[in-house]
Amino acid sequence: MIRILIVEDQKIMQKYFEYLIESNKEFQHVQTIADANDAIKVCNSTKVDLVLMDVQTSHNHDGLSAGKEIREAHPKTKVLIITSLIDPEVLARAKTGCADSLWYKDHGDEEILDVIHQTLEGKRVFPDVSPNVQLNWIQSDEISPRQLEMLRLYIKGFSYSEIAKKMGCSTAGVRWNFQEMISKTGYSCKEDLIAAALESKLLVTTLK
Numbered sequence: 001m002i003r004i005l006i007v008e009d010q011k012i013m014q015k016y017f018e019y020l021i022e023s024n025k026e027f028q029h030v031q032t033i034a035d036a037n038d039a040i041k042v043c044n045s046t047k048v049d050l051v052l053m054d055v056q057t058s059h060n061h062d063g064l065s066a067g068k069e070i071r072e073a074h075p076k077t078k079v080l081i082i083t084s085l086i087d088p089e090v091l092a093r094a095k096t097g098c099a100d101s102l103w104y105k106d107h108g109d110e111e112i113l114d115v116i117h118q119t120l121e122g123k124r125v126f127p128d129v130s131p132n133v134q135l136n137w138i139q140s141d142e143i144s145p146r147q148l149e150m151l152r153l154y155i156k157g158f159s160y161s162e163i164a165k166k167m168g169c170s171t172a173g174v175r176w177n178f179q180e181m182i183s184k185t186g187y188s189c190k191e192d193l194i195a196a197a198l199e200s201k202l203l204v205t206t207l208k
Contacts, residue, residue: 001028002120003047007063008054008082009034013105017052017082020113034058036066043070048077050120053099055083055090055207062207064090064098071097078119082112085201088130088145089152101125133200135193137186140202147177148203154178155194155205 004027006017014032021027030048033039035058039051051070053063067079081099083090084106094102101119103112104127115125132139143151146167153163160178164171178190187193197203 002026002049003028003030004116005030005039005042005048005051006032007034007036007039007051007057007066008032009056009058010054013054013082024113036061036063039063039066040069040073043074043077048074050078050080050116052116053079053081055081055085056204060206060208064093064207067094068098071100080116080119085204086131086133086140087202087204088148090204091127091130095126102127104131133202135185135187135196135200135202138184140200142184143181147181150174150177151181151194151197152203152205154190155198155203 004021006014006021006029008014008017018029018032021029030046031042033042036053039053042048043051051067053067055063057063063081067081070077071079078100079098081094081102082105083102084104086104091102101115101124103115103125118125129141132141134140135143150163150167153166158166160174161171164174167174182190182193185193185196187196
């Protein structure tokens, strides 16, 4: 039997994944936990074939970091990241050793069972790009990756001058990029743009 660990802090998704696993005769439900840090302990103490791993878990603990640690310590254990965060950085990190596959909760075209089976067969299942969301007048892919990074740094508390130094440009260049983002999206101010980016889960800056 294929032993599956669920790491998910939302009750409704916990119940969904539990039903999915327990109604399938080839799967065995090992445990459901809400904290990614506890997933490492479970995998160290018992046999797990597949971890269904959320990204943003209890206490904002990072499922991607936990996934990387599990994969390095237990090469035979597969990690399938399940997330509603469409932040492009999440997808990029997942592809660089933090997961075997990734499935979007709210945006995935493929059925989760198909992704589970493909992952267990040794396939790496990742979308080419993260999903788009509407930001007032535009789609999120109309904001460049560089502009998204500037926005991410600003949300983390960096000033325009600190962002400029970090990204190798002028303070005036950072200011121009923010003005362009506000103009393209049609928001009245920078704060409205930031609120929309966070609410849509286009950016996540709280993972520990």
